[in-house]
Amino acid sequence: MAQWLRISQMLQCLPDDTVNNLYPPSAFPIEVRHFLAEWIERQRWDDFALGNVEQVSQARALLDQTINMLQSVAQHNSNVVDKMKLMQISRNMTMFQQDSLQFAVMVREILTKERVLLGTPAQMPNPPQFQQYPNIESSFPNMQDVDHLVLKVIEVQDIRQKMHQLQEELNWERQNYEVLQAPIQQNGLDHTKLEIQKLQNHIQKLEYNVKAMATKRFQLLKECVDCLDQCQTRLISRLKAWRWDQQKATIGQPFDENLNPLQTWCEQLLGVNGKLRQELVLMGEPIPELQERLGKLLQVLIQSSLVVDRQPPQVIKTQSKFSTTVRYLLGERVAPGKPVVLKAQIINELQARNLSSVPCDNVGELINNTAILEHNTSSKSTCATFRNMSIKKIKRADRKGSESVTEEKFALLFSTEITITGCDTPYRIQMISLPVVVIVHGSQDHNALATIIWDCAFSEPDRVPFMVSERVPWRMMYGTLNSKFTSEVLTCHNLDQYNQHFLAQKIFDKPDFADDFSNILVTWAQFNKEVLPGRPFTFWQWFEGVMELTKKHLREYWSKGLIFGFIGKQHLHLILKDRPNGTFLLRFSDSEIGGITIAYVSATENGGQKIQNIQPFTKRDLEIRSLGDRIRDIDHITYLYPEFPKHEVFKTFYTEPQASPIGGYIPVSLQTKVGTQASSDTPPPLTSLPESPHSVVGFDAQGLAQRREEKAPGVCQHQQQATTPHALSFLTSS
Template identity: 70%
Template sequence: MAQWTQMNQLFQYMPTQTVTDLYPAAAFPIEVRYFLAEWIEEQRWEDFELENVEQAGKAQDLLEQIINILQNLAHQKPNVVERMRLMHISRNMNIFRQEPLQFGVMVRDILRKERVLLSNASSQASNQPLVSPDSVATNMCDVDQLVLKVLEIQDRRQKIHQLQEELNWERQNFESLQGQQNGLDPKNAELQKLKKLQSNIQKLEFNLQAMVKNRFQILQEAADCLDRCQMRLITRLKAWRWEQNQSTIGHPFDDNLSPLQTWCEQLLGVNGKLRQEGMLVGEPIPELLERLARLQQALIQSCLLVDKQPPQVIKTQSKFSTTVRYLLGEKMAPGKPVVFKAQIITEAQARNLGQLANLPSENVGELINNTAILENNSVTRSTCATFRHMSIKKIKRADRKGSESVTEEKFALLFSTEITITGCDTPYRIQMISVPVVIIVHGSQDNNALATIIWDCAFSEPDRIPFVVPERVPWKKMCITLNSKFMCEVQTKHCLDQYNQHFLAQKIFDNPDISEDFSNLLVSWGQFNKEVLPGRQFTFWQWFEGVMELSKKHLRDYWTEGLIFGFIGKQHLHLILKDRPNGTFLLRFSDSEIGGITIAYVAPSENGGQKIQNIQPFTKKDLEIRCLGNRIGDIKHLTLLYPDFPKHDVFRKYYTEDPVTSAKGGYLSTTLQTIVTTTEADAVSLSGLSMTPRCETPQDHSPHGYPMPQFQTSFSPEPSVQGAEFVPEFSDPGALFPGDLVQPENMDMDIEDILQRLGN
């Protein structure tokens, strides 16, 4: 209804005659548009063409609905004048029941004219060009103007035909009277009539020549307009493909192809009508017809898209799927099925595609299940070929240069077929390549292959030569990429703040200075994922990807609520925690381990001062055993989340009930609890049947000097089976007792024996 609302505002500036012409009273009066505004705009009228007789049923259905709605509205109106007017309109619309397609085309043209009027009004008000290259809606209005030009050309042709018939009639009368003029008095009425006929013939000839010239001019203007519209369409299709590629790194992407499909179909229809009009001219216009043929070929070959891209990291012998979509699928000529073929091509072959008349001759890989039939879905109005169970059996690699690895080599899938469009004499070859893919043979290569894809997606230009990317990029661009990818992978709206970004720069440039300005520095591909970080065994990307993976699976909610500080260097860490009370802590991603999160907290030092402690990082495996919320709740000397939020107020909702092992066969049930050991000698205290054992790891301190988080395992002091002999059961065999202590022959040992054995 938005379009009708805008038209209402425009009516006050429009001449009455323009409004009257727009809504013909005898066929589609303005009352119909007014009362049914929302319903009319919800229907699909663009499909209707007089030539498409298969759409007659749909047009008939819409017509019947309009008549029924008008009659129902009439019965609801208390005002007798409105009631009688609506009944009269509904009866008049019965004339279209014999020609429902004519009705559908009429409503389609009225809506198109409305859009043109609105666009022109908007253009005049803002003094801006009518067409914005980034707006499909605006371009559709431009197409509407093009359609109106075609209608104008057709109208001129009909008028030329009428003028020609009238001229032929007048010439015939003139010739008949001319044979009788000899010997007539110059004042004779017949002679005067002859002169009048001659004058009228001259006038008709002049008008006819002017109209023919005008029609030819409009035809040329329409061809120019079609060319411009099609260039914008092809540019938009390229932009769609680039945006699809950018979505890999988290950029927003609207994958709805319906508006673009309508645009393609309209341009093809306009081209066909212009070619018909060009052939109906008295003398053929070969230049115009050749130009329209070239435009048609370019359009037909540009409407193939990879709707669902293949995985950009493909492991050999693994199944994957991909889908191509043809936007002119509903315009294909009926006949034998259209079969698409897919093949693997190298980067060099992708560059040469535009220069080759045929498909690449060299086969660089064996692709299983590489054919698919193009099928139409009438519900979604999409025509697609889906390769459901493809796999790469083997791949032939190019010679690598220098230190280049196999995970830096880019390939693509090429999809191709021949297609025939209704109304075209010859078939056209159409083809399209996928986004770049990296082919691996082992899962261990996945991370490095993904780095190649991320660099390619983030820093490629829309119209590049396949698959050229810069070797160095500004740190600002890298920041945007890391932030977008992190938010996309973790599925969060909480972005990396300036402190996080600064630490990432410190990390990749190996510069711990917290006051350094990194914004104008360039990051190389080597710094991103070829060179290992100083003092580490992994690259920057491997470390960053590990953090994303951990956050995605275990930390999303904590991060989204801002409970995790994230990326922060130790120098900055000491700066913000140095004046905080003991027990203040924050959560940061480990910079020494892949996929770890650690707790930094303020603790009392031996000399009565304070020190910053960092607990051994929790990894994916640790958080699968016990979640982060419970671990924080377990550690008693953590009290305030930085800057000053009471721990339990913030994390209480993340506490879960401890998993309790079921008591069987007389055993006591057990639970796990995290503790932090800060000394080399861990005490094992037993009071009755309560003990605090070391459980998770045989070390008290990590190789990096972190205090070690461990488990406290507790169990019920009452036997689970009354009167039965029982011993505690632990989830980590060997972490509490040596193996010989849990053998059947030792089950009758008392507490003193256990303590003695542990002491030894």
């Protein structure tokens, strides 16, 4: 951050153009550099180089982390203007996901230019001018690109019309020349000779102009085809980016599903192609090179305009209904007459790698696998909706080693034959869905979902289906967990650095490791193949259980910062050891899937203190009695860490007593009671960990922050930790 502090002072002396060139507003706004200054300067940007494909995954991890951190900063920013600006910037930066290496190199160059500035006097008479970093948006089609192309086509048409007029005039003058030639041959009149000479000169001028315009027309036609090729390449890149964003939405990344702008561009480029093919016909002589290029461009555009608008479920149980929607972006240009019927079939990984022809070997039987392409005039979309599809049976490939059925990936292939108005021949078009895992029993759902999460999070663009790395850096894994957690729970409250550290300790089985895990590689096996030490479940099964519990029963508690979340025993003892009796915090159970427990400080018989953990509350427990009411029931706990009275913090979650029922019955209520039996547990050796800056919405945030900025000592005496069972008792009143 030291570099940014110095450079930010120097920027005040530089012209706006220089600042905008250094921090391109459309690619890397200065706000990114300002709000993420410390983090940016800690990363190893200097190692990146364009063309080094081995660095792509690392660059994408830094890009994803940049976007996540911007969103986090925005969510915790009290300034509404800054919040909206940062959220917009984070959305715009997703455009780098197709070329994350370009993003990393851009940051490297910005930091290099900053260092150049710092090596010069603060005030310079002629400050250095930096070349504008290429705008990533320029690689995508936009209205200006297409408008420029359309104007070129109009110019070609205008030249053709002028050439036609000149040619008509030339034909007329040639006829006059022949008429005047007869008298001069008979009589040899001098004035006729003079007229003929003038006419010859005029004819020569007309011939020259026609020839010059023909040359210009051909050159413009070639430029139009080149421009069309460039625009279409960019359009297809944007379509791929849309599909990539759709895939990333599986793990909670933002996704703009609106296809209307892309449809407009497809239609415009198709129209331009048709006009250029018409101009080539009107040239009067064949130009094979341009005709062949336009034909190939037309074929690619027609075949690339089929999009899976609504993906099928990525975990599909056999004999269960599901739906999906396929959209054709050139639907309004489909030739009328015979309806277009799309067929769906399920294909395996090997077949997905060879889609040059329609697979003839059926690996699964799909029910209701055809749908008609229908045009909706109100939405101007042309879609085929498969409403009641079902996989009747599936044929699996031979498994490798310890690979399970929930690791095998399939896809749905949609295909049809289509004829476009103005085209002589029909075209075969097809598109595959995102990978799906087929299961036969609900118990396989968790493991199948893990396969999909790993595939969507860590696959590369334009990969060979369905290749994905077996190991990724922890920072990428954590970014995925955080994104999935916040999107599933529907919360803006992210997992913090303390949650991240504990999750890393858990997945790597390194409870004593206090250093940074960011660059340590986590494997697929550690994620969801090997059970956690001493547990009967995998890391993903445990994490998903917490996510489901939070989504269904704890969303408001989590969003308001009332739940500490993922915390290890070291950190737990470190932050609670000097707190008054009755101080408690809420943490997710380390030993049980989908459980939340209360850890609190209590007195020992000899006047000391010990930390107790109440038996975790599961989904079933919280369906019977809410967490807020259970906290109210337990007299042992009085202050939410660090020192918030529980009745002030949780009062909005308390259930009001029910009115006396009609009929004279004695009302019955439930209450949580904590038992006395407990199992002792000695915490592991402690490492130096700061207190977590969790916030409680609506309370003394400044005081809370000041208290939590205090650093906990690196070592403390071991204290007893106990797990206390809870029970529900029926209370009666007369």
